[in-house]
Amino acid sequence: MSLARTVLLRASRSTWLADQFRRRSFARRAIKRFMPGEDVGSALDAAASFSSAGLGSVVTALGERVSTREEAERVRAHYMEVLNAIRARGLPTHVSVKLTHLGLDVDRQLCMQSVLALAAHAAATGTMLWIDIEESHYVDATLEIYRAVRARQSRVGVCLQAYLRRTPTDLASILRVGGSVRLVKGAYAEPPEIAFPHKSDTDAAYFALAQQMLEAAKPDQPQVFGTHDLALLDRIMERARARQLTSGAWEVHMLYGIQSAAQRALAAKGVSVRCLISYGTRWFPWYVRRLAERPANMWFVLRSMVSS
Numbered sequence: 001m002s003l004a005r006t007v008l009l010r011a012s013r014s015t016w017l018a019d020q021f022r023r024r025s026f027a028r029r030a031i032k033r034f035m036p037g038e039d040v041g042s043a044l045d046a047a048a049s050f051s052s053a054g055l056g057s058v059v060t061a062l063g064e065r066v067s068t069r070e071e072a073e074r075v076r077a078h079y080m081e082v083l084n085a086i087r088a089r090g091l092p093t094h095v096s097v098k099l100t101h102l103g104l105d106v107d108r109q110l111c112m113q114s115v116l117a118l119a120a121h122a123a124a125t126g127t128m129l130w131i132d133i134e135e136s137h138y139v140d141a142t143l144e145i146y147r148a149v150r151a152r153q154s155r156v157g158v159c160l161q162a163y164l165r166r167t168p169t170d171l172a173s174i175l176r177v178g179g180s181v182r183l184v185k186g187a188y189a190e191p192p193e194i195a196f197p198h199k200s201d202t203d204a205a206y207f208a209l210a211q212q213m214l215e216a217a218k219p220d221q222p223q224v225f226g227t228h229d230l231a232l233l234d235r236i237m238e239r240a241r242a243r244q245l246t247s248g249a250w251e252v253h254m255l256y257g258i259q260s261a262a263q264r265a266l267a268a269k270g271v272s273v274r275c276l277i278s279y280g281t282r283w284f285p286w287y288v289r290r291l292a293e294r295p296a297n298m299w300f301v302l303r304s305m306v307s308s
């Protein structure tokens with residue numbers, strides 16, 4: 001892992017820095033590149049314009065590691081309202097949640113009940129619930145909750161990280177129960193005994209895992225490739241075409257503001273593409289993870305500072 005990435009991922013955990021950064025107008029200008037606005041209305045408006053351009057979307061409220069039941073319950077209630085709004089506006093939009101935002105650190109049972117309720121409401125409102133994956137020490141609990149919910153609700157999928165050494169085993173167990181996976185490379189700082197330290201190993205692992213997902217993909221068990229790596233996506237698309245998979249059986253998900261032209265170009269070619277749109281005021285740790293993925297993004301921050 002590069003020094004810049006390590007420093008940025010450490011900084012992403014600082015509450016002092018988060019507080020300082022959030023108050024600066026240059027920071028709010030810089031963040032616009034990765035999110036349309038802090039309120040859910042801006043996210044759903046962006047989802048509507050993606051829909052007009054032939055792209056689907058996924059929305060997520062920023063926030064993680066809540067420390068009280070009240071906060072966790074507020075997050076669940078918020079997502080229930082978001083699902084209602086998606087139905088009311090007729091948007092082709094899924095919802096993605098982080099389990100520590102729904103109280104995983106506070107009460108695992110409460111978190112599980114919330115995911116169950118949200119997955120049921122997602123199914124009732126004609127959409128789908130995705131579960132993000134966080135640091136490696138949350139993976140066991142996340143997959144335990146996913147499996148319990150998946151046994152009762154089919155419109156739920158879970159994210160897996162290709163950089164984790166354990167992921168081939170986790171993927172096999174999820175595909176066995178007919179689950180849907182969103183495969184990503186992985187965004188956190190992890191020790192080398194847990195995650196590949198070299199990007200080339202992560203990229204190779206991603207393609208190997210993607211091939212297994214394509215073997216399992218079908219319209220009622222869609223598999224998702226969450227990456228902006230266009231060379232990797234070319235190889236995955238070639239395999240999908242060779243297997244004659246329909247586009248509903250697999251999708252490409254990318255983040256708002258990254259590879260935007262490629263998102264539109266893939267959709268124009270008939271690939272099912274969704275843009276993941278984040279919103280909320282607690283954007284600091286998430287934003288710094290985006291900087292860490294591409295330290296050159298720091299130039300945008302510096303430029304926003306200079307022009308303030």
Ligand SMILES: Cc1cc2nc3c(=O)[nH]c(=O)nc-3n(C[C@H](O)[C@H](O)[C@H](O)COP(=O)(O)OP(=O)(O)OC[C@H]3O[C@@H](n4cnc5c(N)ncnc54)[C@H](O)[C@@H]3O)c2cc1C
Pocket residue numbers: 131132133134159161184185186187188226227228229230253254255258259276289290291293294297
């Ligand atoms: C839909 C989606 C959901 C995700 N959910 C999770 C999750 O739940 N848990 C988790 O750990 N991680 C998650 N991630 C983040 C993921 O783990 C990676 O950190 C991130 O996607 C960067 O890796 P990459 O696959 O795009 O490949 P890379 O090889 O890192 O990037 C490929 C190319 O994409 C462009 N690019 C990538 N990142 C950026 C950026 N930040 N800014 C500008 N350009 C960029 C660059 O051109 C780069 O060369 C998610 C990513 C996506 C797309």
